């Protein structure tokens with residue numbers, strides 16, 4: 001059997017490795033238009049902000065590794081069209097030479113693309129996006145210019161907040177814009193984002209929330225950013241207002257979601273029996289929403305690639321859905337969340353309650369210690385947990401995995417009240433904040 005995989009980043013790589021490692025004899029062909037594969041975008045801000053020495057270690061595999069496993073791999077080759085009837089993929093390399101590959105099974109792993117603000121001045125120099133490794137390099141180069149003193153970041157989601165920190169660490173004046181009234185509004189409730197906003201301000205980042213960019217102005221290069229509330233002199237702009245699915249190749253043939261992502265079942269199969277879709281170009285099932293949705297995360301890309309790989313290889317494997325668990329660490333302030341915030345639940349018309357608690361991570365007699373804020377969100381009628389948020393300067397990240405499992409397994413808030421949580425003063429308190437928050441639920 002021959003499988004062609006279009007896109008060899010996180011999702012495509014996971015699917016290819018699953019097939020190559022578990023199904024000897026399977027013919028695998030990978031096609032990608034980029035020069036590199038496996039770039040960990042999460043490292044861009046760390047590298048641009050000089051928190052790590054360089055980008056070299058942000059790649060975890062390469063072309064040679066796939067050749068060694070017996071796969072055919074075509075890099076710098078763009079798939080231009082797919083004939084779904086004859087099962088042939090047409091592609092073109094950078095020299096313009098056209099080729100084709102037939103398939104028995106096709107895995108679409110074409111990922112996502114940044115949403116482009118459609119405002120005047122969008123072709124000026126000094127405007128950036130942050131998706132590809134090469135775009136990270138361009139941002140890094142621009143930040144190295146002495147005449148780039150003020151950087152505007154549009155979008156205070158995960159990419160925006162992380163790159164705002166990086167720009168500040170590079171000594172720039174940083175203006176951070178978002179349409180919403182706080183940073184990270186899609187992931188956390190205001191009681192949490194306000195702390196992050198204070199943290200950003202305390203580190204000198206100028207916040208402009210509830211403000212919409214309307215124009216980039218300049219001669220050749222951007223010189224001003226105009227919003228619905230003011231005009232700002234800037235030397236560089238980084239746009240980070242979210243991703244949308246890159247489904248150009250199959251959107252006329254395959255069923256799609258409202259944002260264009262390929263609709264997939266729990267085997268990652270699309271509406272065409274021979275075609276699978278994985279990662280950022282596909283939908284995902286949310287256990288919190290109990291519905292199909294779109295969540296662009298590398299973690300989901302890898303898991304969906306594994307599921308598709310096994311199903312294509314011949315082993316039935318059901319995806320179990322996700323919670324969209326995520327985390328961020330900015331100037332030492334850590335936030336993690338999973339499932340739905342109260343705001344997200346309201347938007348999805350799920351009637352929820354929540355319980356909050358705040359306490360030190362460890363008993364008061366331990367010197368190295370900091371407060372932790374927790375919110376657990378649960379559905380009013382069923383009392384199932386649908387979300388959790390934690391924030392602290394302590395490393396509270398591992399707590400969120402338990403809440404992810406709780407959402408997946410439909411655990412109620414009441415089940416959490418007497419959960420066996422160990423105590424050791426080096427780590428936590430006997431009256432653990434998870435227990436205390438659960439006990440406080442209405």
Ligand SMILES: Cc1cc2nc3c(=O)[nH]c(=O)nc-3n(C[C@H](O)[C@H](O)[C@H](O)COP(=O)(O)OP(=O)(O)OC[C@H]3O[C@@H](n4cnc5c(N)ncnc54)[C@H](O)[C@@H]3O)c2cc1C
Nearest residue numbers: 007009010011032033041042079111112279280297298299
């Ligand atoms: C700056 C940044 C930081 C991030 N940080 C995190 C993080 O901390 N945690 C996390 O979970 N996620 C993070 N993400 C999100 C994560 O990177 C994506 O969810 C992930 O890359 C999705 O993987 P994918 O393989 O589905 O798609 P993509 O990474 O988008 O890869 C798609 C591939 O398809 C190829 N392709 C597309 N069209 C064609 C075509 N026509 N022909 C040939 N090839 C094609 C592309 O060249 C690309 O290599 C971050 C993203 C960015 C940009």
Ligand SMILES: NC(=O)C1=CN([C@@H]2O[C@H](COP(=O)(O)OP(=O)(O)OC[C@H]3O[C@@H](n4cnc5c(N)ncnc54)[C@H](O)[C@@H]3O)[C@@H](O)[C@H]2O)C=CC1
Nearest residue numbers: 155156157158159160178179180240241242243296326327
């Ligand atoms: N730590 C992590 O897990 C990371 C995850 N990622 C993922 O990569 C994807 C893309 O990241 P982001 O681009 O940061 O998307 P995002 O969805 O995290 O944030 C986009 C932000 O832009 C704002 N916005 C939307 N339209 C706007 C407009 N016209 N003007 C001003 N603001 C506007 C939104 O309110 C939102 O705060 C996301 O799925 C994200 O979860 C990215 C970086 C790190």
